Amino acid sequence: MVLMNTILFILFGSSLGAHPHCVDESGDAVDWYIVYKFPYLSHSHSKLFGGYRYATLTSKSPVGWQLSSHNITDHKNSIFAKTLSPVYSSKSVSSVFYNDQPPDDKSVSSHYAHSKGMLASDEHQGFWLIHTVPHFAPSHGSYSYVASGGRYGQVAMCISLSIEELTKVVDKNFLTAQPYVYHLHIASKTNNFGKALQKLKDEEWIKTNKYVDINLTSLGGVNFRSFYKSPGDHIDLYAGIVATSVNSPLLVETWRRNPGGVLESECSHPKTKVENVEEIKLSFKNSKEVGNFSYKDDHSKWAISGTKASSKLVCLGDINRMHSQFKRGGGTTCLSIPSVWDAFNSFVSDIEKCNVTNNQLI
Numbered sequence: 338m339v340l341m342n343t344i345l346f347i348l349f350g351s352s353l354g355a356h357p358h359c360v361d362e363s364g365d366a367v368d369w370y371i372v373y374k375f376p377y378l379s380h381s382h383s384k385l386f387g388g389y390r391y392a393t394l395t396s397k398s399p400v401g402w403q404l405s406s407h408n409i410t411d412h413k414n415s416i417f418a419k420t421l422s423p424v425y426s427s428k429s430v431s432s433v434f435y436n437d438q439p440p441d442d443k444s445v446s447s448h449y450a451h452s453k454g455m456l457a458s459d460e461h462q463g464f465w466l467i468h469t470v471p472h473f474a475p476s477h478g479s480y481s482y483v484a485s486g487g488r489y490g491q492v493a494m495c496i497s498l499s500i501e502e503l504t505k506v507v508d509k510n511f512l513t514a515q516p517y518v519y520h521l522h523i524a525s526k527t528n529n530f531g532k533a534l535q536k537l538k539d540e541e542w543i544k545t546n547k548y549v550d551i552n553l554t555s556l557g558g559v560n561f562r563s564f565y566k567s568p569g570d571h572i573d574l575y576a577g578i579v580a581t582s583v584n585s586p587l588l589v590e591t592w593r594r595n596p597g598g599v600l601e602s603e604c605s606h607p608k609t610k611v612e613n614v615e616e617i618k619l620s621f622k623n624s625k626e627v628g629n630f631s632y633k634d635d636h637s638k639w640a641i642s643g644t645k646a647s648s649k650l651v652c653l654g655d656i657n658r659m660h661s662q663f664k665r666g667g668g669t670t671c672l673s674i675p676s677v678w679d680a681f682n683s684f685v686s687d688i689e690k691c692n693v694t695n696n697q698l699i
Contacts, residue, residue: 355423355427356459356461356462356463357423357424357427357430357457357458357459357462357463357464358462358463358464358497358556359420359464359466359495359496359497360416360419360420360423361393361395361397361416361419362393362405362407362414362415362416362419364419365397366497367395367396367397367495367497368396368496368497368555368556368557368559369395369396369494369495369496369497369555369557369559369672370393370394370395370396370416370494370495371393371394371395371492371493371494371495371651371653371677372391372392372393372409372416372417372468372491372492372493372494372495373391373392373393373402373490373491373492373637373684374389374390374391374409374470374486374490374491374492374493375388375390375391375392375490375619375628375630376388376487376488376489376490376630376634376635377487377488377489378630378634381628383626383628384626385619385626385628386628386630387408387487388487388488389408389409389410389482389487390404390405390408390409391404391405391408391409391415391416392404392405392619392621393405393416394676394677394680396557396559399674399676399677400622400676400679400680401621401622401623401676401680402619402620402621402622402680402683402684403621403622403623404621404623404624404626409482409486410481410482410487412479412480412481412482415480415482417474417480417482417493418480420464420466420495421455421466421474421480422479422480424457425477425478425479425480427459428522428524429459429524430457430458430459430463430522430524431457431458431459431463431522431523431524431525431530431531431534432455432456432457432458432476432520432521432522433455433456433457433507433511433518433520433521433522433534433537434455434474434476434518434519434520434521435450435452435453435454435455435511435516435517435518435519436452436453436454436471436472436473436516436517436519437449437450437451437452437453437516437517438453438471438472439472439517439519440472440473440474440475440476440483440519441519442472443519445517446517447664447665448515448568449515449516449517449665449666450514450515450516450517450568450655450665450666450667451655451656451657451662451665451666451667452514452516452517452654452655452666452667452668453467453468453469453470453471453473453655454466454467454468454516454655455474456503456506456507458498458500458503458530459500459524460500460524460525460528461499461500462497462498462499462500462503462556463497463498463500463503464495464496464497464498465495465496465498465503465506466493466494466495467493467494467495467496467653467654467655467670468491468492468493468494469491469492469493469636469637469638469655470482470483470486470491470493470636471483471485471486471636472485472486473486476519476520477520489592489634489635489636490617490630490634490635490636490637491636491637492637492638492639492653493653494653494670496553496555496561496670497555497556497557498553498555498556499556500528500529500530501529502553502554502555503530504529504530504533505551505553506553506563507530507533507534507536507537508533508536509549509551509563509565510549510551510563510565510668511537511565512533512536512537512541512542512543513542513543513546513548513549513565513566513567513666514565514566514567514568514655514666514667514668515540515542515567515568515666516666516667518537518538521534521537521538523535523538543567544567544569546567547566547567547569547570548564548565548566548567548570548578548668549563549564549565550562550563550564550578550582551563553670559672559674560672560673561670561671561672562583562670562671562672563668563669563670563671564578564579564582564652564654564668564669564670564671565666565667565668566578566656566666566667566668567666568664568665568666571663571664572663573600573603573611573658573662573663574654574656574662574667574668574669575587575589575611575640575656575658575669576600576603576609576611579640579652579669579671580606580609580610580611581606581609583642583648583650583671584608584609585608585609585642585643585646585647585648585650586607586608586609586610586611586612586642586643586645586646587609587610587611587612587640587641587642587643588612588613588614588640588641588642588643588682588685588688589611589612589613589614589639589640589658590613590614590617590632590635590637590638590639590640591613591637591638591639591656591657591658591659592635592636592637592638592657592659593613593632593657593658593659594633596661597657597659597660597661597662598659598660598661599658599659599660600613600658600659600660601613601689601691601692602688602689602690602691602692603691604691604692610643610691611658612688612689612690612691613632613658613688613689614632614685614687614688614689615631615632615686615687615688615689616629616630616631616632616685616686616687617629617630617631617632617635617684617685617686618683618684618685618686619684620683629686637653638653638654638655638656638657638669639651639652639653639654639669639681640652640669640671641678641681641682641685642678644682648673649673649674649675649677649678649679650671650672650673650678651671651672651673651674651677651678651681652669652670652671653669653670653671654667654668654669654670655667655668655669656668656669
């Protein structure tokens with residue numbers, strides 16, 4: 338199935354021309370990619386932990402983490418630079434940049450979603466880039482990576498989508514979660530995408546939704562499932578929504594640092610238990626470099642289904658397992674590709690075992 342979807346994307350992608358899409362380090366259009374950037378560790382002598390090294394999984398290379406030869410700060414050759422640079426040079430592309438910690442250091446109300454990313458589209462197609470990096474990305478000029486983004490581990494996922502699917506992302510996910518938009522450009526207000534962006538600009542939030550659970554199909558035919566909660570749904574995203582919706586245990590890696598009320602592993606429902614990842618161990622398909630780091634050095638937000646789950650699910654998104662996040666909008670977006678699950682599972686070195694007396698769903 339993965340091979341067939343990749344072939345479909347290559348055949349379809351050959352006619353894409355200058356349409357916006359996810360782009361890999363070779364400059365080729367890809368259906369999707371995932372980035373894991375590693376933290377800066379002052380006590381480590383490993384070249385992995387200077388703060389700007391990263392590894393990728395892509396629709397072209399979905400088996401095993403590929404350690405990039407570039408730093409994420411490379412303004413020409415990094416995977417972010419290749420994807421984002423065309424957006425800065427075209428006024429015919431609609432774009433949205435959102436971040437609860439925007440690049441201008443503005444203090445953003447906690448009424449807005451705990452959510453970071455950007456999307457861009459012309460009249461046919463575009464991409465959605467979900468990431469976890471505070472004060473990123475620049476909305477104009479040229480690509481650069483924020484210096485403060487080197488300290489902690491971060492993740493990102495880019496998905497190439499039709500304009501119809503991107504409209505769903507805005508109409509359903511964004512209007513429910515209420516992200517803070519620091520830049521919005523609407524190239525055309527006459528199509529449904531432009532109308533959805535205008536609603537986002539005017540903050541026409543859908544306050545009747547507790548959460549949304551939508552299916553998205555990438556340009557290459559890969560299915561994604563996206564869960565986004567409203568600020569009014571005071572619940573842990575992972576234990577209260579995702580695990581119960583997919584009927585699977587989860588291993589979850591998120592920022593868990595006080596203040597904010599750290600959530601311990603949740604096992605009151607064994608079939609949908611949620612266990613926190615404690616330690617990450619790095620290994621790569623194309624390199625012999627290895628290394629470990631603690632969740633305390635990681636700002637990423639990802640989850641995978643349990644080892645015995647029937648579906649090999651991987652989710653990347655916005656929300657931390659913290660009490661303070663119950664009142665925040667935000668979400669996570671999942672795909673089910675066994676090799677991607679294998680890659681993330683290979684990074685799990687240690688987990689926090691459950692205290693069975695805990696019940697943190699509400």
